[in-house]
Amino acid sequence: MRFLRPVVIFALALGSAAITWASRVYFDADEYAPFVMEKLELPLPNEERYILILKLHVIAAAFALPACLLLLSKTLMRRAPQVHRWLGRLTGAVALFALAPSGFYLSLYAKGGRLGTIGFMLSGAIVVFATVQGVRAARAGKYVVHRKFMFHVLAQLAVAVVSRAMLFAADAAALDHETAYLVSLWLPVIGCAALVEWLAVRNLSWRDHASLSSRRRRSHVEPGFGRV
C-alpha cells in the first residue's frame, strides 16, 4: 500500500501539469477555448464575467493542486516546517478566496444541468469546510485531524484530474457525453471523500491497535527480562 503513495502523487502532479498546459488556451484573446464555446450555446448572461472568473479559477487551481502535493512532503515538514506552514496558509487562502468562490460561480453554468451544478458545489463545499477545519486543527495542535481534513482538500482537487481521465475513457467507449460528464463528476467527488474517510478510519484503528499492542508489551516488561 505504501508504494502507491509516490505513484498517486506522481500521477496527480502529471495530471495537474497537463491541465495547466491545456489551460493556456483560456488566455488567448483572439479565440474561444472549446470548453468556453460549449458555454456560448447556453447562452451565457455575461460572457466577459464568465471568462474572467474562469481564468481566476484556472490560475488558482494551477497553484493549489501542486501546492497541496508539496505540502504532503514529509521532508519539507521535517526540514522546513516554517515553509510548510506559510505554503499551507497561502494555499488555504487561495482555496477559500479564489478557487472555491470561482468554482461556485462556474458551477451555475455546468454541463449536466442541476446535477452538474450540485456536484461541483458539493466538491467546493467539501474544500471550504475541510480547509477551515484543517486550519483550526493545525492551530489547536491536532495534527492527525489536520492531516485528515487536508487530505479531503487534496482529494477534491484531485477530482479535476480523475474526472478528466474518466471522460477520456468514456469518449473512447463512445458513451453519451453528458451522462459521462455527470458520472465522471459525481463518482470522483463521492469516491475521493469516501476514500479519505476510509483511510482515516483505517489509520486510526491501526494506531489504536499499535498503541494497544505497545501497552500490552509494556505490561509484559519484567525487571531483568526485557520485553517478552
Added chain:
Amino acid sequence: MRHFLLVAVVLTSSLASAGSSTTPSAVALVNERLIQPLAAKEREQSKFSRAALPPAARRVRVLDEKPQQDSAGNAFFSFAVDARHGWAASEEGWKKAAITGCVYPASGEVFIKRGNAFHPAKAALGKKTKPAPDATCHATAQLSAR
C-alpha cells in the same frame, strides 16, 4: 488513426454525395471551409479537458435537393454534419446534426448555427465572430435545380 479515419469518412461522404447534381460543390465547400480546418484545429486540442473531445469522424449531409434563396436573392444549401465518437464504427454511434449550417456555393461562404444565429464557419474553430445578417441561411423561396 482517428484523423485518418476522419478524412476517410469525409471523403466517402463527398463521393457518396457526388451522384447528385446540386450538392457536390456544396459538400466540397463544407469539407474545405469547415471540416478540414476543424480537424486540423482539433489535432492541437488537449484531450485532458472537460470540454467534449473531438469526434473520431464526421460526415457532411446536404439537406436540400435544390438550392434555397435568401431575401437578398443568394442561393444556398442547408447542411448537417454528423459526428461519431469512440472506436466502434456502427451506424448507432453517429450523432446526427452535431453541427448545422448553410453554404453559399456562389460565394463559397459557409455558416454554422450557434444558438439562434448563424456565424461564419471560422466560429467553429473558436474564432470570435459576429452573427451573420438576419437574412443569412433563411429561405424566402426555393430555387429550381440548376
